[in-house]
Amino acid sequence: MIGPSLTKAREEALIYLMDDDSPVVQKALLQELERLEEAGAGLLKKVLRSGNRILEEQARIFLEELQGPDTVKEFIRFIQSLNYELETGCLLLDRTVFPEIDSADCCFLLDAIGARCRELFVLPGSSLEKCKVINRVLFHEYGFRANKENIDDPQNNYLSQVLENRIGNSTTLSILYILIAQRCGLQLEPVILSGHFLAGCFTEDEIFYIDASVRGAFRSPREARKIFSFTNSRAGEDFLAPSPVGEVLCHCCQNLSRIYSILNSQVRARLFAGFVYEFDATYRRHANS
Numbered sequence: 001m002i003g004p005s006l007t008k009a010r011e012e013a014l015i016y017l018m019d020d021d022s023p024v025v026q027k028a029l030l031q032e033l034e035r036l037e038e039a040g041a042g043l044l045k046k047v048l049r050s051g052n053r054i055l056e057e058q059a060r061i062f063l064e065e066l067q068g069p070d071t072v073k074e075f076i077r078f079i080q081s082l083n084y085e086l087e088t089g090c091l092l093l094d095r096t097v098f099p100e101i102d103s104a105d106c107c108f109l110l111d112a113i114g115a116r117c118r119e120l121f122v123l124p125g126s127s128l129e130k131c132k133v134i135n136r137v138l139f140h141e142y143g144f145r146a147n148k149e150n151i152d153d154p155q156n157n158y159l160s161q162v163l164e165n166r167i168g169n170s171t172t173l174s175i176l177y178i179l180i181a182q183r184c185g186l187q188l189e190p191v192i193l194s195g196h197f198l199a200g201c202f203t204e205d206e207i208f209y210i211d212a213s214v215r216g217a218f219r220s221p222r223e224a225r226k227i228f229s230f231t232n233s234r235a236g237e238d239f240l241a242p243s244p245v246g247e248v249l250c251h252c253c254q255n256l257s258r259i260y261s262i263l264n265s266q267v268r269a270r271l272f273a274g275f276v277y278e279f280d281a282t283y284r285r286h287a288n289s
Helices: 007-019 023-035 038-048 051-068 071-081 085-096 103-120 125-143 159-165 171-181 221-231 245-262 265-288
Strands: 189-193 197-202 209-213 217-219
Touching: 007 023, 007 038, 007 051, 007 159, 023 038, 023 051, 038 051, 071 085, 071 265, 085 103, 085 159, 085 171, 085 245, 103 125, 103 159, 103 171, 125 171, 125 197, 125 209, 125 245, 159 171, 171 189, 171 197, 171 209, 171 245, 209 221, 217 221, 245 265
Parallel strands: none
Antiparallel strands: 189 197, 197 209, 209 217
């Protein structure tokens, strides 16, 4: 079925009204663009290429109202900002594939899990004692676990889906663990390894690591090096040091590009490869500035 069409005169009239900052006019214009369906969206896309920055910005706002935000561009803007925060970045990444997810719902569940952990803390307690409580809540009460049956399921790599399904991989379960610890006043750090991912506690005299994919198993630095050094490509004694948030998010994109390639989902493989490229390009621009 063909929707409403636009004459050139009507197009010009609508574009003229876009420059009117009256709330009444803007509301009526949005309603008319919504009624016009594809013709209205087409007009807005045409304005986006007009070269008039004021009209382009207004067209972008109208398009977001009509079609929802462009979540891919939103994540790219986040990458280019270099203002990286782990929870925000993970949820923005998720929305590139699941634009319908409600980030507030995800944050609410994280808050609830954190509140349950704090409820069980015996204070004062060491970081290790607090992590034992987090283990109990995450892996026993809430039942989070690693997906060993289907390690190449893409949903293992999205924090929102892990929260919904209670199944993830070493990367997303470690990120989940770190976000819960933050809500408990405990600073843990992400540690990227080749083929694995840990959460590290570097706040006390004795450093230790948490393997969230094995129900929060604790590892000393010596144990961690013994278990994981043969899988890791970094040289030197510092390969179990914290990884920057940008590197963590880029790592997530690399995982997804690899998995979608295995599944022969080339569109999404290219999407996440593009994000990896954007991280690299942003780092290079920053280093050269």
